[in-house]
Amino acid sequence: MTNARAFAALADPTRREVFERLAHGPLAVGELARGLPVSRPAVSQHLKVLKDAGLVTDRPEGARRVYQIDPHGLGQIRAWLDQFWDTALDAFKAAVERDGDPPADEDKP
Amino acid sequence: MSSTTIKPAAIRKTLTVRATPERAFEVFTAGFDSWWPKTHYIGSSPLKRAVIEPGVGGCWYGLHEDGAQNLWGDVLAWEPPARLLLAWRITGEWAYDPDLLTEVEVRFTGVGENQTRVDFEHRGLERFGDSDAADRTRVSMDGGWGTILESFQAAANA
Numbered sequence: 001m002t003n004a005r006a007f008a009a010l011a012d013p014t015r016r017e018v019f020e021r022l023a024h025g026p027l028a029v030g031e032l033a034r035g036l037p038v039s040r041p042a043v044s045q046h047l048k049v050l051k052d053a054g055l056v057t058d059r060p061e062g063a064r065r066v067y068q069i070d071p072h073g074l075g076q077i078r079a080w081l082d083q084f085w086d087t088a089l090d091a092f093k094a095a096v097e098r099d100g101d102p103p104a105d106e107d108k109p
Numbered sequence: 110m111s112s113t114t115i116k117p118a119a120i121r122k123t124l125t126v127r128a129t130p131e132r133a134f135e136v137f138t139a140g141f142d143s144w145w146p147k148t149h150y151i152g153s154s155p156l157k158r159a160v161i162e163p164g165v166g167g168c169w170y171g172l173h174e175d176g177a178q179n180l181w182g183d184v185l186a187w188e189p190p191a192r193l194l195l196a197w198r199i200t201g202e203w204a205y206d207p208d209l210l211t212e213v214e215v216r217f218t219g220v221g222e223n224q225t226r227v228d229f230e231h232r233g234l235e236r237f238g239d240s241d242a243a244d245r246t247r248v249s250m251d252g253g254w255g256t257i258l259e260s261f262q263a264a265a266n267a
Contacts, residue, residue, distance in 0.1 A: 077201035077237050082120050087146055089122050089229060095144035096126045096136045 014038055015046040019069070022056060023079040026068035119232035126225050130190040130217040133225040137215060138163060138193065151203045152179045161195070163187065169195060180205045185212065192216050201237045211236055 014036065021032055029047065033040040047067055050056040058067045069079065126133050136143065141161045150156035154175035161169040167184040182205075186194035195213040200206050211233040218226045 078120065078234050081231060081234070084149065085120055085122055085229065085231060088144070088149070089124055089227070091144040091146055092137060092227075093124055093126050095140060096128045096133055 012046070012049075014042070015049060018043060018046045019050060019055060020079055020082070022067060022069045023083060026066045028061070028064045028066050030064070032067065119230050119234065122227075122229040124227050124229075125220065126227060127223060128225055129223060130219045130225045133217045133227060134190040134193065137161075137217075137227075138189075141169070150179065151181070151199055151205065152177055182213075186214075190217050197231065209236060 017036065018032055021027060029040060029044055032047070033043040036043060038046075047056065047058070051058060051067075056067050056069055058065050060066075128136070138161045142159045145159035147156050147159075150159075150171045150173070152171070152173055154173035154177055156171045157174050158172040159169075160172065161167065162184065165184050165187050167187070168180055169182055169184070170178055170180045172178055180198070182196035182198040184194070185196050186192060193215045195215075197211045197213050198206055198209045200209055211231065214228075214230045214232070216228040218228070220226045
């Protein structure tokens with residue numbers, strides 16, 4: 001079952017982080033590994049699992065290999081929604097605090 | 110290969126807002142249009158207004174500049190000021206599908222004077238894979254997805 005395999009692949013937090021970085025656009029392994037607390041070979045291993053699960057695809061670009069989220073993988077929906085709700089809830093928080101009556105103990109400047 | 114079915118983790122978010130639960134619930138629902146990102150809608154016409162109708166059985170939907178109304182789902186539980194449960198019936202291909210049920214639950218808990226913790230959960234994501242309509246329209250996903258991600262990035266960077 002493609003679905004189950006896809007989501008099993010995402011259960012690992014580092015793998016999820018790798019996956020979510022790819023949600024922003026295609027990246028090479030070196031770019032992906034930057035800033036992650038794991039080695040580049042470990043990132044490659046995560047990418048292999050993600051690729052096997054049908055969540056990402058790769059293509060050669062010159063000497064390097066560029067990874068991107070497989071547009072047909074269901075996991076993309078989750079990655080998108082996760083980011084989307086962050087945006088929406090930030091906006092909600094701003095709206096609540098902007099429109100609310102200021103608390104009595106907060107003097108206006 | 111293991112045959113164990115693993116469901117996707119629900120999307121969970123927790124935030125604290127400077128407001129009472131009553132106010133937070135009200136802004137989330139009655140004030141939905143004041144915060145819903147206008148960059149996020151389904152259909153081809155720009156979003157004019159986003160609405161959550163009060164009460165169980167109410168709908169949430171977008172009203173568009175061309176006059177169209179695009180349903181997103183309906184209200185499954187309406188328990189002000191503590192809890193709201195919405196059905197999100199939009200497929201991964203940005204189409205309304207009445208047979209799709211994913212749930213968006215929002216809980217509002219007072220945690221101090223004028224402070225409310227908001228626990229958000231979007232669950233049942235495994236059902237995105239169930240719909241025949243999703244399979245039929247999957248081909249059209251690439252373009253739409255790219256556009257929406259660009260909108261998202263613009264909103265996030267604004």
